[in-house]
Amino acid sequence: MDRVQIAIAERVAEQHRHHGKAQFFWVWGVLLVITGIEVYLGYQNMEPVRMLSILMALSIVKAALIIGYFMHMKFELSRMKWITMCSLVFCLAMMCVFFPDAFRIIKYGVR
Amino acid sequence: MADVAVQHSVPAAYEPSLFGTYSKKIGMWLFLLSDSLTFGALLYAYSYGRISTPNWPTPFHSSSIMNATFMTAFLLTSSLTMVLAVRASVFGHMKAVRGWLLATMACGAAFVVLHGREWSHLISEGLTLPVFPAVPGAETSKEFADVTKTVPQFPATFFGLTAMHMLHVTLGVVYLGVVALRRTFVPILLGLWLVAWLATPAYSPFHYGAHVLLIAAVVVSIILWLKPKVYDSSDIEVAGLYWHFVDLVWMFIFPLVYLMSTRII
Secondary structure, X not given: XXXXXXXXXXXXXXXXXXXXXXXXXXXXXXXXXXXXXXXXXXXXXXXXHHHHHHHHHHHHHXXXXXXXXXXXXXXOOHHHHHHHHHHHHHHHHHHHHHHHHHHHHHHHOOO | OOOOOOOOOOOOOOOOOOOOOOHHHHHHHHHHXXXXXXXXXXXXXXXXXXXXXXXXXXXXXXXXXXXXXXXHHHHHHHHHHHHHHHHHHHOOOHHHHHXXXXXXXXXXXXXXXXXXXXXXXXXXXXXXXXXXXXXXXXXXXXXXXXXXXXXXXXXXXXXXXXXXXXXXXXHHHHHHHHHHHHHHHHHHHHHHHHHXXXXXXXXXXXXHHOHHHHHHXXXXXXXXXXXXXXXXXXXXXXXXXXXXXXXXXXXXXXXXHHHHHEOOO
């Protein structure tokens, strides 16, 4: 690494030094608890779309915890956070364009 | 015509990174963004099939759900050990780093073994793909045979999505092995390939899938031969980003694929 890269690596390392181990154990515990709730919901005889909505909401919470704390995104510059997360959400949201077609098949059948 | 003199002796002005971090970390984030679209497309394909097929099967009994829950717990624990490895590397505790990385690899390997067991069980029961060889002497359950015939999208999307994820986890374990053990890892990897290849029966998809380890061993050998180096805390952090991403993707596969297809008795 050159001088600039070493300086940046030092800055990143300095950020990490402020994180206690305890917060990582807390996040891990919360993730396990949410997983337990998901498994419980899996055995409830719920209507599929409602169940899918709840499970996806819980998965988004889990994803946010992993990205924020384990991947340290919470401690990055706001510019980094916004550019990476907005581009990801935008691209994934664009794929939702296919879902109306799936509902069309359910309603009218395949022809 | 104006002449422009380029003065090579003047040092370039220092320009800090736009994102306030080092370039290999930004590179890994860009890779992960592109990979998330790959998994996104697979998950959307699965969801599309789930919504548009009225008789979507619910083949996962409580044993499968229990197995997948343990797999999830292993992956979550591996993320914890990985973040502790990154933290130890920042403090320069290299012995602890190696220990945490090996613990992460063990959890990842446990995930792959449990997943392989689940796959083998489903295939022997009759939930299969046309490319998989038939299991000799296996008693196919009518339920799974019907699923394979009437809703072929289910095994296709299930095996496609989970195989892609299993491949990522396997390569992640190899990646961490290289970071933790460097050249020492190459003979271990070759040993793992031999065990995985010889211990799985010829009709199992893992018999051929094990060759991924051989290909990885060749690639790793070339990389370590061309660019031998001691991996520092930034390398461990970047490896950690990849590992957490693999964990993150499973947090969507588990509810979408397993919990949405639970058989409630």
